[in-house]
Amino acid sequence: MMNYQDMYFNIDHGYLEGLVRGFKSGILKKGDYLNLVQCETLEDLKLHLQSTDYGNFLANEPSPLSVSTIDDKLKEKLVIEFNHLRNHCLEPLATFLDYITYSYMIDNIILLITGTLRQRPISELIPKCHPLGSFEQMEAIHIASTPAELYNAVLVDTPLAPYFMDCISEQDLDELNIEIIRNTLYKAYLEDFHQFCQSLGGATMESMCEALAFEADRRAFIITINSFGTELTKEDRAKLYPRCGKLYPDGLGLLGRADDYDQVRGVADSYAEYKELFDGAGNNVGDKTLEDKFFEHEVKQMKNSFMMQFQFGVFYAYVKLKEQENRNIVWIAECVAQRHRAKIDSYIEIF
Amino acid sequence: MMDYEPRGPTKSMGVSSYPVYYSVYLLATTAITIIVGYYILTGQGGRFDIGWLLSSISPYMWACLGIGLAISLSVVGAAWGILTTGASILGGGVKAPRIKTKNLISIIFCEAVAIYGIIMAIVITNNIGSFNQYTDSEDAVLKSYQAGYKMFAAGLTVGVCNISCGICVGIVGSGAALADAQNSTLFVKILIIEIFGSAIGLFGVIVSILQIAGSKIGTD
Secondary structure, eight states: OOOOHHHHHHHHHHHHHHHHHHHHHTSOOHHHHHHHHTOSSHHHHHHHHHTSTTTTTTTTSOSSOOHHHHHHHHHHHHHHHHHHHHHHOOTTHHHHHHHHHHHHHHHHHHHHHHHHHTTOOHHHHGGGSOGGGOOGGGGGGGGOOSHHHHHHHTGGGSTTGGGGGGTTTOOOOOHHHHHHHHHHHHHHHHHHHHHHHHHHOHHHHHHHHHHHHHHHHHHHHHHHHHHTTSSOOHHHHHTTSOSSSTTTTHHHHHHHTOOSHHHHHHHHTTSHHHHHHHHHBOSSSSSBOHHHHHHHHHHHHHHHHTTSOSSTHHHHHHHHHHHHHHHHHHHHHHHHHHTOGGGTTOSOOOO | OOOOOOOOOSOOOSOOSHHHHHHHHHHHHHHHHHHHHHHHHTTOGGGOOHHHHHHHSOHHHHHHHHHHHHHHHHHHHHHHHHHHHHHHHHHHHHHOTTHHHHTHHHHHHHHHHHHHHHHHHHHHHHTBOOOOTTTSOHHHHHHHHHHHHHHHHHHHHHHHHHHHHHHHHHHHHHHHHHHHHHOTTHHHHHHHHHHHHHHHHHHHHHHHHHHTTTOOBSOO
């Protein structure tokens, strides 16, 4: 069947694609980062950001500025743009954008459950949730004490209900189980998203399945590396690996049996892209960490997604690149605020 | 864990319409096979008289169909192209307002396609006269039938060429608008691609004119 998307895409989604590409051109470039790195105070930072696409977003904040305020306002800008897109879109783009918000919803749910376990009042936790992942039942999470009760009372009405099917066999909520719940939810979400993109077909499938496969493999590596030295058994760990990546099935099997970092590196050596990432990483002073290499690879993939027209991958890529930009600006702001400029250059360059 | 059979996505956009298409296609094929088979196997195959069909359709029908196809397919092509390009110009113009005026050239290229269609429609219309099948000379009648077929072909040629030209220029124009929004030096280069795309429509018009050159229905 010929790929007909080029002819029909613009009927429903042409305006929004043009708009999101306009947003993408507002992402900070190398020159902007060079300016930001030379700032001495956060007020300088605010001044430099005024000449970029951000404009006067910090204008109404009382001085002295703090890094957390900057972080919140950066997030708010992304949320405003995303909500504008979400309000103007048609199917199937609406479902696609909803899928993008589910990862934030998972983070919010875990944040609320953890906060409830530590007896924090719900009013203190709600402002910490990411606005993109808000759902109506957020306020009601604190009434539950076991996952089954949580599911039946609150979560069954959220869009995440199908992802909980693997979780409600857990007995109690405690610290270790929370992380297992988070990773199980995320695994179900990634596989579902992957399936959805495959059902869309065409150029969307090409760019999104590539990106989601990398995300799945990255999570598998990070889960493995972080689980060395904890009480997580190998079988439990193997159940947390998302299966929609390149590592499935052989790589995941090998990872499930790995005992230390070198064995993980050995698994990565069989895959060309991952070999490069592990080669460049290290824990010495001058090296980049593995997480940084993963972020760089993700940024490269997201930039490539903009090379294809008439597909939804640009929306996902825009959200991810904006997230990375927010992380960069917050990193620079922290370095500036603490006057610790040694590692100020280790932000990830985007354009 | 290794036996991963992916379930379908939990969110889907309605029911697939393929079962309906498939069952209609199956039904139609079965019906046609049965009818045709019945006629052939009972020795009545001669009833499918294509020659009688063609000779009893008036050349006016062919000519007017040609005119209709010329204008309608051209307009569909132009419309498709304009909607594709227009949506992208609107989207790209939000953050880069400078592209608005230059990119109207792409819209003009798409519009040219509709103009080709209307030119051909008028040219074909002017060649339709009146003839009497029973009292004119056999030569004139044959010429009129020939003219009818030629006009149908001319209309079909220009229509299909223009629909594809319109879609082509539209898709390229959409890319041009978005590229121009990012980097204004790209617009002129992509315009060259559009010019080549626009030439397709012109080929259609030229062939169409050649097809109806000199043919008239009727003798005045």
